Amino acid sequence: MRLTQGAFSFLPDLTDTQIAAQIEYCLRKQWAVAIEFTDDPHPRNTYWSMWGHPMFDLADAAGAMQALRECREAQPGHYIRINAFDSTPGWESVRLSFIVGRPAVEPGFRLVRREGPGRTLHYTLESYAVGRQPEGERYAT
Amino acid sequence: MTQPLAAPTDTIDLAAEYREAGVADVLDRLDAELVGLAPVKRRVREIAALLLVDRVRERLGLASTPPSLHMCFTGNPGTGKTTLALRMAEILQRLGYVRKGHVVAVTRDDLVGQFIGHTAPKTKDVLKRAMGGVLFVDEAYYLFRPENEKDYGQEAIEILLQVMENQRDDLVVILAGYADRMDRFFESNPGMKSRIAHHVEFPDYSNAELAQIAERMLADWNYRFDAAGRAAFDDYLHHRRAKPHFANARSVRNALDRMRLRQALRLFDGATPVAADDLQILTAADVRASRHFHPTPPTLVGQAPPEADIDAYDPDRIPERSDY
The missing domain is CATH 1.10.8.60 (Helicase, Ruva Protein; domain 3)
Structure with a gap:
């Protein structure tokens, strides 16, 4: 099952040229670009690992693309996303976040039903990949 | 002229190209605003002409290797090396050889770390910032300290060399410093010397x-x-x-x-x-x-x-x- 999180996730995967163009847009808006990766794709997992520091004074997308290439090489079989922070108003907020890398096979999620008092049902999601292997080996091919 | 009429695609009006690129304006300002420095100005004109011609050749499909743009500015202090680097960035940007045309000026301290494992991220960070523009390394010879073989400067040089070779489209590196010390720096770093195409010497002012x-x-x-x-x-x-x-x-x-x-x-x-x-x-x-x-x-x-x-x-x- 294809993971759909963040912007552009219902589109086909962005090519590197398209990613660079998006980063270029962010830089033009004076947003700081950061790269993050994880192998726990649960939608409520907000704590992705950072790849290096957010790049605060880039002038051109080439620098971020280079960092992205390094991240892909070092973390194969991980989800990778690009976040764009906007600090120009004095407070900081993520303005744009999109996935730029994903494992080759995505087994998807299982719906977990837990019965509570009075036969009430509680539903939650569990990733097959997370359930079957420890961190770092989940999407190893 | 009694030249045979050629098809329009075969003749290129270089003067028009020159005007179109907006380089004339930068070069004229260079002439007007910088006093003296005649050999430097001539060199800049040569480089600009080469790049312009190369660009036209590329459009006509005449094979040529992409020009190497890394430069070395040598001269005594206060002879206008930094000023010229700014102008050079502008020229390169107008000709489309760098995308943004900003200049990131650094010295040894910005590239070389204090302890093991500190240098590579520091240098890479500077390189990332400079991408799309010009990296100006002032007093570049300080990067190399032959008296200390454990010096981290060598690591910075290697990363710099790698990017200078592999990402020529993204970054132009300009090294600057005193002539004699730069010569010694190049002697001990032949890899650096061979990757720098343009050596510009800045004379003292009268x-x-x-x-x-x-x-x-x-x-x-x-x-x-x-x-x-x-x-x-x-x-x-x-x-x-x-x-x-x-x-x-x-x-x-x-x-x-x-x-x-x-x-x-x-x-x-x-x-x-x-x-x-x-x-x-x-x-x-x-x-x-x-x-x-x-x-x-x-x-x-x-x-x-x-x-x-x-x-x-x-x-x-x-x-x-x-x-x-």
Whole structure:
């Protein structure tokens, strides 16, 4: 099952040229670009690992693309996303976040039903990949 | 001309290309705003012409390897290396060889880390910032310290070399420094030497050129010399050049700063009301009070020597700085 999180996730995967163009847009808006990766794709997992520091004074997308290439090489079989922070108003907020890398096979999620008092049902999601292997080996091919 | 008529695609109006790229404007400004430096300007013109022709050739499908753009600027301090790097970035940007045309100026401290594992991220971070523009490494020879084989500078050089080779589209590197020390740097780093295509040498300014520079600086700040002040300044340059740590235009700028201080003090101490004109004029007295006119410091009894004080507080006179 294809993971759909963040912007552009219902589109086909962005090519590197398209990613660079998006980063270029962010830089033009004076947003700081950061790269993050994880192998726990649960939608409520907000704590992705950072790849290096957010790049605060880039002038051109080439620098971020280079960092992205390094991240892909070092973390194969991980989800990778690009976040764009906007600090120009004095407070900081993520303005744009999109996935730029994903494992080759995505087994998807299982719906977990837990019965509570009075036969009430509680539903939650569990990733097959997370359930079957420890961190770092989940999407190893 | 009796040339046979060629198809429109076969003839290229280089002059039109030149105008279109907007390079003419930058080169003209270079000529107008920078005093002297004739060999440097000629070199910049050559490089600009080469890049322009290369661009046209590429459009016509004439195979040529992408030009190597990394440069080395050598010359004494204060000869305009940094200024020219800024202009060079503008030219490269107009011709489309760098995308953004910004200049990131760094020295050894910005590239080399303090401990093991610190250098690579630091250098890469600087490179990331410089992508799409020009990386200007001032006093590049400090990167290499032959006396200490465990020095991390070598690591920075290797990362720099890798990017200079593999990401030529993204980044142009300009190294700058004194000629003799750069030569030694290249001798011990042949890889660096072979990747730098353009060596530009900056000659020292003559006294007349320095005086012209001084007048332009003053005009920018809305000051000017009176006739006696101008003559005194020529004298000053003559004296200053003979002294150690002479740094061309930078020395001139610092000298003018001190003269402005003296002028301010003179006006402040004078009892008469000042006219707008007085506020703009540097007189011979302001110039001749410089310590370079006095072989030994004047010994004054009972009162603080104001001129000597001004020179003593000059922040540029810290002994290890070589450029005041």
